[in-house]
Amino acid sequence: MINTSSTEHGTNVFKMFTEDQIQEIFYATFDVMRTVGFKILHGDARKMLKKAGAIVKDDSVKVPEHIVRECLRQAPKGWTIFDRTGKRAMEVTGRKSYFGTSTAAPNTMDAYTGEVRETLLDDIGNGAKIADALSNIDFVMPFGSSQDVPGDACDIFEFPVVVSNTTKPIVFIGYSGRGVELVYEMAAAVAGGLDSLQERPFVMAYPEPIAPMVYPDHVIDRLFAAADLKMHHRGSRNLRHFQ
Structure with a gap:
């Protein structure tokens, strides 16, 4: 049965599933993580997961439900992203x-x-300059991947160009753990120091696994870099993209 539409926080909502159906999907997800698991190519990440109680065999990691629930319990229920000037933006x-x-x-x-x-x-x-001028655009990612700089260092070339042309929050591509660190160093310089950036973050890293369930070394390195600096990464369903 399809529920009627409603509006929450100014966002149109169309519910395709009943609450019972949503719970079925929820528990099926636990089953997949427990029985199929993930391919984790990062050795330190596998050690951390094993220590937490996951079942690790070679690069295969199966995660029991209680670990996932504990992670969900500790995860923040939301956060505030600021713009380059320190104003609340999202x-x-x-x-x-x-x-x-x-x-x-x-x-x-x-x-x-x-x-x-x-x-x-x-x-x-x-x-970035055009996106900055558009009222319907809330955050800015680099418009494309620059081909006139070294491919493995695009992040450290692209971020200065974007941050110079917009005051809006920035989501950036990091191509390595070190690249993510360097971008955050530049962002900290713009914000007036790392403490200021952590207090009013205006940048988010964009690490992604290989669909559906493979985590390469460099992706986890980027996650670790953001976590070590107490910064956000883009993984939220609240952020949508136009291309």
């Missing part, structure tokens, strides 16, 4: 949704000539 909690630009396209259509060509740092700067 309350990432509940059913609130925010919209922003997306990233990673190696090619772009030149805004002046219509030519499809490789994405350059200048394009990312122009994209």
Whole structure:
């Protein structure tokens, strides 16, 4: 049975499932994590999970329900993201949704000539400037993946271009744990120090696993870097992308 639509926090909500159906999906997820598990390629992460009670065999990790529930219990129920000037920008909690630009396209259509060509740092700067001027855009990611800088260091070239052209919150791609650290160092310099950045964060890292359940070394390194610095990473259903 499909429930009627409603509106919460200014966001349109259309419920496709009953509460019982949602609970069935919830418990099925626990079963998948317990019986199928994940492929964790990071040795230190496997050690941490084993110490917590997960079942580890080679790079396969099966996570019992009680571990997941404890993680959910300790996880924050939401947080506040600020803009570059220190003003509140996004309350990432509940059913609130925010919209922003997306990233990673190696090619772009030149805004002046219509030519499809490789994405350059200048394009990312122009994209950030446009996103900054659009009232319906809440956060900014680099508009594409720049091809005129070394591929494994795009993060440390792209962040200065974006932060120079927008005051809005920034979600950045990190290509390594060290890259994430360096971006946060730059963000801390903009914010007036790491303490100020942690108090009023305006940047979020964007680490993602390989769908559906594979976690490479470099992804976990990026997660660890953000966690060690007590910073947020983008993994929330509250953030939506336009590309």
